[in-house]
Amino acid sequence: MPEAQIPVGTHPALAATARAAARAYGEARGRYTRLELREEVALGADGTPTMRVDRIVEDAILEACVEVGVNLLSEEAGFVDNGSAATLCIDPVDGSANAALGVPLSCYAGALVLDSEPVEALTVWFDTGRAWGARVGEAAAFRTTGRTSLDGASVCLLRPKRGTEEAWMRVANRADRIRVLCTTCLETAFVAEGAVDAFADPGSDTHRLMDLIAALVTVPAAGGVLLDLRGRPLEFDLDLTRRWSGIAAATPELGDELISTILG
Amino acid sequence: MPEAQIPVGTHPALAATARAAARAYGEARGRYTRLELREEVALGADGTPTMRVDRIVEDAILEACVEVGVNLLSEEAGFVDNGSAATLCIDPVDGSANAALGVPLSCYAGALVLDSEPVEALTVWFDTGRAWGARVGEAAAFRTTGRTSLDGASVCLLRPKRGTEEAWMRVANRADRIRVLCTTCLETAFVAEGAVDAFADPGSDTHRLMDLIAALVTVPAAGGVLLDLRGRPLEFDLDLTRRWSGIAAATPELGDELISTILG
Numbered sequence: 001m002p003e004a005q006i007p008v009g010t011h012p013a014l015a016a017t018a019r020a021a022a023r024a025y026g027e028a029r030g031r032y033t034r035l036e037l038r039e040e041v042a043l044g045a046d047g048t049p050t051m052r053v054d055r056i057v058e059d060a061i062l063e064a065c066v067e068v069g070v071n072l073l074s075e076e077a078g079f080v081d082n083g084s085a086a087t088l089c090i091d092p093v094d095g096s097a098n099a100a101l102g103v104p105l106s107c108y109a110g111a112l113v114l115d116s117e118p119v120e121a122l123t124v125w126f127d128t129g130r131a132w133g134a135r136v137g138e139a140a141a142f143r144t145t146g147r148t149s150l151d152g153a154s155v156c157l158l159r160p161k162r163g164t165e166e167a168w169m170r171v172a173n174r175a176d177r178i179r180v181l182c183t184t185c186l187e188t189a190f191v192a193e194g195a196v197d198a199f200a201d202p203g204s205d206t207h208r209l210m211d212l213i214a215a216l217v218t219v220p221a222a223g224g225v226l227l228d229l230r231g232r233p234l235e236f237d238l239d240l241t242r243r244w245s246g247i248a249a250a251t252p253e254l255g256d257e258l259i260s261t262i263l264g
Numbered sequence: 265m266p267e268a269q270i271p272v273g274t275h276p277a278l279a280a281t282a283r284a285a286a287r288a289y290g291e292a293r294g295r296y297t298r299l300e301l302r303e304e305v306a307l308g309a310d311g312t313p314t315m316r317v318d319r320i321v322e323d324a325i326l327e328a329c330v331e332v333g334v335n336l337l338s339e340e341a342g343f344v345d346n347g348s349a350a351t352l353c354i355d356p357v358d359g360s361a362n363a364a365l366g367v368p369l370s371c372y373a374g375a376l377v378l379d380s381e382p383v384e385a386l387t388v389w390f391d392t393g394r395a396w397g398a399r400v401g402e403a404a405a406f407r408t409t410g411r412t413s414l415d416g417a418s419v420c421l422l423r424p425k426r427g428t429e430e431a432w433m434r435v436a437n438r439a440d441r442i443r444v445l446c447t448t449c450l451e452t453a454f455v456a457e458g459a460v461d462a463f464a465d466p467g468s469d470t471h472r473l474m475d476l477i478a479a480l481v482t483v484p485a486a487g488g489v490l491l492d493l494r495g496r497p498l499e500f501d502l503d504l505t506r507r508w509s510g511i512a513a514a515t516p517e518l519g520d521e522l523i524s525t526i527l528g
Binding site: 097101102128154160162173177178181182190196 | 367445
């Protein structure tokens with residue numbers, strides 16, 4: 001695996017957990033077969049199955065959190081109190097199905113939360129080492145495309161699920177180009193850095209807090225917006241049963257147009 | 265760019281053009297902005313617009329073909345006769361839109377054709393250096409997943425186009441996981457190496473010869489099949505107006521099930 005290119009000045013807790021995650025991910029890819037990596041070894045705190053690759057990377061993150069003395073909120077382990085005012089909210093392996101299949105689209109995504117407020121985020125693409133760091137209230141080093149309309153847009157979509165097929169196809173028919181990469185955290189990072197114009201879950205309410213919290217910091221810092229399709233507030237919460245339909249867009253105008261297109 | 269990991273024993277004409285393509289692609293990514301890379305600079309021999317990134321990489325391939333003394337059939341240049349019995353049929357940059365946008369899913373894909381018969385193929389993923397080589401009549405070093413049914417399958421699809429929406433959604437609803445990566449040559453290589461179970465154009469007749477000819481050699485050499493949705497023969501032809509709807513599948517059974525699902 002290429003080394004994670006973590007930006008200078010990244011909070012040590014984010015940097016340490018991202019490095020631990022990248023290392024564990026690389027070792028797991030070397031040690032286990034694809035079939036072993038995607039074997040479901042447990043049921044996570046969020047109610048979804050935990051693949052072996054998720055478990056291995058989360059264990060490495062947990063260890064790093066103890067070392068640097070921060071709490072952890074993670075999809076598999078739930079809330080782990082290490083007696084700190086700071087909590088890392090982390091998706092250890094976003095795109096685990098990609099990772100387990102050998103499709104090189106998977107990443108670490110985490111946010112540092114102080115007193116229930118996300119203040120800094122870091123996303124690290126395991127397969128390339130590229131990283132995106134951002135802080136609330138500071139302009140990021142990268143910018144969205146600035147596109148304001150769905151006509152001509154490149155849009156990433158969550159795969160269609162039962163009940164969202166029509167909304168999915170309405171977006172696909174309006175946009176210029178559609179991709180389904182199966183990694184929300186990386187797809188929202190692509191929106192932030194201007195590789196694509198937008199990303200959307202067209203109403204399946206699939207997203208958990210850790211799927212969106214890094215984007216909640218990163219996309220606005222790059223000039224874009226992160227919204228919920230139905231206007232529910234995106235906020236830090238220890239209740240891992242909450243779900244959202246996240247929309248990341250290069251501009252508020254594009255975000256609004258995506259939402260109205262999805263809602264029909 | 266990582267160096268292309270071209271297998272030992274690859275035909276020198278394929279190896280030389282792939283190396284030239286990878287080098288030119290890396291240089292173009294360094295020299296031009298994303299906007300410049302995707303600027304349409306000409307209309308190709310196949311009737312589709314040529315982006316600057318396509319042009320740059322094809323120029324490098326053309327030069328390599330003259331040096332090694334083989335003919336070239338390419339989407340932008342058409343047929344270039346260098347007085348040889350051997351012709352390389354090449355897609356210089358498959359996934360050019362990805363390449364131009366910074367989505368790291370783009371590749372070189374070529375086949376060596378002797379007397380109208382494809383005999384060897386090479387696919388090189390620019391962004392990672394990974395390469396897949398195969399020869400007609402020889403088992404490749406990689407295998408498909410061997411999956412025989414669409415239930416539980418991971419399927420890559422061409423993005424839905426007007427008129428194929430229903431067929432597209434029938435496949436999406438049957439398969440376990442859908443991806444749209446916008447790079448046919450890489451997606452068929454993923455089928456060959458068992459990262460996904462199948463790839464399909466659900467009837468839009470988008471594929472040209474150079475989108476499929478590497479897969480025509482590579483997928484069967486790995487135990488899978490490459491078919492046209494409507495049973496049209498996939499064959500070498502200098503007529504670049506011909507189109508197909510390519511289906512790559514881990515097994516003949518899965519290919520047949522995909523076709524019957526698409527045709528409804």
